[in-house]
Amino acid sequence: MCNCKDKNIYLPYMMQVEKVTVEAPGVKTLRLKFKNEEEGNAFEFRAGQFAEYSAIGDGECTFCIASPSTRKGYVECTFRQAGRVTSSLAKLEEGDTMGFRGPFGNYFPMEEWKGKNLLFIAGGIALPPMRSVIWTALDEREKYGDVTIVYGAKTVADLVYKHELKEWEDREDVTLITTVDPGGETPDWKGKVGFVPTVVGESPINAENTVAIVCGPPVMIKFTFPVLEKLGFDKKNIYTTLENRMKCGVGKCGRCNVGKMYVCKDGPVFSAVDLAELPDDF
Amino acid sequence: MDTLYIKKSDIAVWWAAIKGACDHVVAPVRKDRVVEFARVENYEEIATDYVQTTRSAKEVLFPRTERLFSYQKNGRDIEVKDFDPQSVPVQVLWQVRPCDAASVFPLDAVFNWDYKDVMYNTRRERTTIVAVSCSTADEYCFCTSVGGGAGDTRGSDILLTYTTDGAIVEVVTERGEKLVALSQNLFTAYTAGDKDSYLASVPQVFDVEKLKEKMHGMFDSTVWKEQSERCLGCGACAYVCPTCSCFDIQENPKGSCGERLRCWDSCGFAQFTLHTSGHNPRSTQASRWRQRLMHKFSYIPQRQDSLGCTGCGRCSRACPVDMNIKEHLSSIDKIQ
Ligand SMILES: Cc1cc2nc3c(=O)[nH]c(=O)nc-3n(C[C@H](O)[C@H](O)[C@H](O)COP(=O)(O)OP(=O)(O)OC[C@H]3O[C@@H](n4cnc5c(N)ncnc54)[C@H](O)[C@@H]3O)c2cc1C
Numbered sequence: 001m002c003n004c005k006d007k008n009i010y011l012p013y014m015m016q017v018e019k020v021t022v023e024a025p026g027v028k029t030l031r032l033k034f035k036n037e038e039e040g041n042a043f044e045f046r047a048g049q050f051a052e053y054s055a056i057g058d059g060e061c062t063f064c065i066a067s068p069s070t071r072k073g074y075v076e077c078t079f080r081q082a083g084r085v086t087s088s089l090a091k092l093e094e095g096d097t098m099g100f101r102g103p104f105g106n107y108f109p110m111e112e113w114k115g116k117n118l119l120f121i122a123g124g125i126a127l128p129p130m131r132s133v134i135w136t137a138l139d140e141r142e143k144y145g146d147v148t149i150v151y152g153a154k155t156v157a158d159l160v161y162k163h164e165l166k167e168w169e170d171r172e173d174v175t176l177i178t179t180v181d182p183g184g185e186t187p188d189w190k191g192k193v194g195f196v197p198t199v200v201g202e203s204p205i206n207a208e209n210t211v212a213i214v215c216g217p218p219v220m221i222k223f224t225f226p227v228l229e230k231l232g233f234d235k236k237n238i239y240t241t242l243e244n245r246m247k248c249g250v251g252k253c254g255r256c257n258v259g260k261m262y263v264c265k266d267g268p269v270f271s272a273v274d275l276a277e278l279p280d281d282f
Numbered sequence: 283m284d285t286l287y288i289k290k291s292d293i294a295v296w297w298a299a300i301k302g303a304c305d306h307v308v309a310p311v312r313k314d315r316v317v318e319f320a321r322v323e324n325y326e327e328i329a330t331d332y333v334q335t336t337r338s339a340k341e342v343l344f345p346r347t348e349r350l351f352s353y354q355k356n357g358r359d360i361e362v363k364d365f366d367p368q369s370v371p372v373q374v375l376w377q378v379r380p381c382d383a384a385s386v387f388p389l390d391a392v393f394n395w396d397y398k399d400v401m402y403n404t405r406r407e408r409t410t411i412v413a414v415s416c417s418t419a420d421e422y423c424f425c426t427s428v429g430g431g432a433g434d435t436r437g438s439d440i441l442l443t444y445t446t447d448g449a450i451v452e453v454v455t456e457r458g459e460k461l462v463a464l465s466q467n468l469f470t471a472y473t474a475g476d477k478d479s480y481l482a483s484v485p486q487v488f489d490v491e492k493l494k495e496k497m498h499g500m501f502d503s504t505v506w507k508e509q510s511e512r513c514l515g516c517g518a519c520a521y522v523c524p525t526c527s528c529f530d531i532q533e534n535p536k537g538s539c540g541e542r543l544r545c546w547d548s549c550g551f552a553q554f555t556l557h558t559s560g561h562n563p564r565s566t567q568a569s570r571w572r573q574r575l576m577h578k579f580s581y582i583p584q585r586q587d588s589l590g591c592t593g594c595g596r597c598s599r600a601c602p603v604d605m606n607i608k609e610h611l612s613s614i615d616k617i618q
Pocket residue numbers: 050059060061062063064078079080081082083084085086087125128129242243244245246247268556557558559
């Protein structure tokens with residue numbers, strides 16, 4: 001018999017844009033609310049998961065869920081205007097309707113991190129996947145040891161979540177280190193100047209009982225891993241997220257396949273141990 | 283599994299009963315120099331003088347373009363209209379080869395290994411597969427090297443094997459029984475046990491278990507570059523393949539309404555993995571050819587307990603520059 005009860009996995013939830021925040025040139029955060037309240041109440045996700053966001057009429061694209069899993073009733077995404085769909089999403093205003101499918105993929109094993117120190121290392125637009133974990137951790141601050149955030153962008157203007165960076169900077173239970181690439185600083189810039197991997201290497205970081213979460217462009221990840229290992233981090237305590245091109249998000253379209261792994265199903269969160277086992281195809 | 287017999291002259295009678303009981307029969311039809319699957323109204327239209335159709339029958343289960351949903355914009359509001367399972371016709375896929383029937387295993391696997399694909403599943407449940415054993419094969423066929431055979435029943439609801447004066451009818455599934463029940467009086471029991479004498483001989487050219495094992499460690503081999511040197515990246519191989527299931531998702535807007543579609547895609551295209559940033563994990567044709575073979579013979583077997591190839595040989599017949607998968611696989615098999 002036809003299993004007609006099964007849901008259409010390609011049908012998006014209809015969401016209302018509740019709030020639009022301009023984070024940096026070309027970077028926006030949208031806060032979305034489920035139009036159907038029941039769907040909103042039933043919706044749950046874990047930090048690290050992603051979703052497919054659609055500008056109906058223009059298409060879908062993949063962003064992580066940037067809001068923390070501890071806050072209910074809405075989801076947020078932060079994206080850089082890069083191509084067709086992101087340009088269309090960037091035109092949306094408060095009150096407009098858009099599509100959302102998710103949550104998809106695996107998540108950060110935060111349960112296993114209880115009692116450990118957390119070191120977040122993010123570059124550029126890669127702070128969004130991190131922001132979800134950071135706020136999830138800060139909302140349950142007592143569960144974790146020291147929290148350190150190293151965040152870098154090309155220029156001062158490119159730093160996203162400026163308001164939240166200020167909040168983290170002001171907190172006594174968070175150490176925030178910000179940096180911009182050489183030449184990206186402004187006269188009144190008080191943070192560091194230098195590439196993220198270098199800044200990490202020069203910072204007083206203790207690898208003991210610490211988990212490192214690294215998100216950023218492939219080159220940043222490539223150069224940060226060896227620095228962390230030199231600081232004494234074990235591969236199994238280093239995590240990152242991969243951004244393969246995706247379409248379906250549910251292990252069907254074949255696009256995100258790397259070796260025997262499907263990044264949309266088995267990822268996007270991988271430990272450095274998992275990553276070392278993947279063929280060089282991402 | 284019942285093994286029955288039907289007389290040659292009765293096959294058309296049974297076929298007419300089947301035709302009357304479903305929405306469409308899809309069968310091979312000759313159009314000039316090619317034979318392709320098409321909806322058939324009369325039994326006489328069905329082609330018999332061919333080894334293999336150019337394209338596979340996959341379209342019946344997984345159409346080239348398929349609507350995922352449609353929408354209507356009303357001001358700032360958007361109304362979406364879901365896929366309607368009732369819109370899917372009840373079909374009989376008549377006279378596919380055993381290698382096409384076997385393709386349902388990798389397709390079933392990918393469309394169900396975690397999330398269920400309701401469009402695929404609805405089509406699959408509403409389609410009865412009547413396969414026919416091969417009495418002839420050509421130099422491109424290699425079903426016997428990938429676990430199949432000219433008279434293999436796997437994936438079929440019914441397998442017919444034509445004899446001199448009729449057909450042996452192997453009824454494999456309940457769906458198959460229903461078709462036989464439409465004309466029960468035309469069938470008799472078959473006990474001769476001589477099916478094999480009507481089958482084409484397809485020599486085995488490699489041991490697929492050993493090949494899988496070997497390919498597992500071949501990611502960095504130079505063989506991919508050597509083999510793909512002349513590949514144009516045209517994607518024809520993926521479009522004719524019964525098991526290729528990669529797709530793209532595209533929008534088809536028409537003013538304030540429109541639809542979202544999925545369309546076949548191919549890992550052989552340079553754009554397949556291209557990021558918006560310009561980064562492309564598979565920037566060379568060699569890496570894309572490797573993906574095609576590794577996916578079928580290493581990754582799918584590791585994850586979905588199936589093989590991504592049924593040995594139909596279509597990709598080799600369709601390739602404009604004569605890339606021959608059977609030869610390429612056997613040369614990999616011979617690497618020490
Ligand atoms: C798990 C994951 C999380 C991501 N999180 C974010 C995020 O939080 N913020 C953000 O700004 N970007 C993120 N990205 C990248 C983002 O998906 C692309 O920038 C976006 O899809 C570009 O779409 P476009 O239509 O505007 O560009 P176009 O170039 O017009 O897109 C063409 C098509 O390519 C696909 N595509 C192109 N590049 C990528 C890519 N790198 N990843 C996936 N699909 C791609 C899109 O699906 C789109 O359909 C993430 C990607 C992944 C896989």
